[in-house]
Amino acid sequence: MGWGAVDLLPFFEWMETNLLGQIGKSYGGVYAVGQSLHLMSLAMIGGTVLVTDLRLLNVVLRDVPSEVVVDNAHKWFKLALTIILATGIFMASAVAIRMYHNPFFWAKMFSLFVGIVFVFAIKRPLLRGKHSDISPLVLRTVAVASLMLWFTVAATGRWIGFS
């Protein structure tokens, strides 16, 4: 599998043989800690996405201004994203060649990339100001798209383990 003319297999082979990959392969305990942190940060991302998007859809925390909910959740989202990326690289290194041949790994990477771009280039700049200035239809559409994206990231991520 490669993207156009770029064949990524040598990069994945290098990932598996480098120090990070070797640690992940040789020390089950270290891998387990990495995986636990990965799953905990996934849960944290899930929580921040749910609370933000369900607030935008007017389902939860209706007595709290949506600006407050969105701003506070975004801080935790950034922290969880940092941990998930760091532990994800570590975990993928240990089984890099297997990941390379797994279609759900690529589905997850693609949806994660789109999710990050969507949050930092579209959702965050839009929600930085007063939400009452934004059309409710736009707010709700953004919330549904965000839920769909992060659900896909989580589901394809879990599917990697069962394929």
Place this chain on the structure above:
Amino acid sequence: MQNQIKFRKAKLGKLEFTAFYSSIIIIVVGAIYWIIQINGVLEMLEMAYG
């Protein structure tokens, strides 16, 4: 002052437009992806159990 408000409104309008249409694309592509995946699983279950 009025120019500033106009500029801010125009900027928000552009952002709203981008956010709305990119969200629609994400929802449609996501729905198609999951419909295909669920159909694949249903076909496999049918092959396995009839």
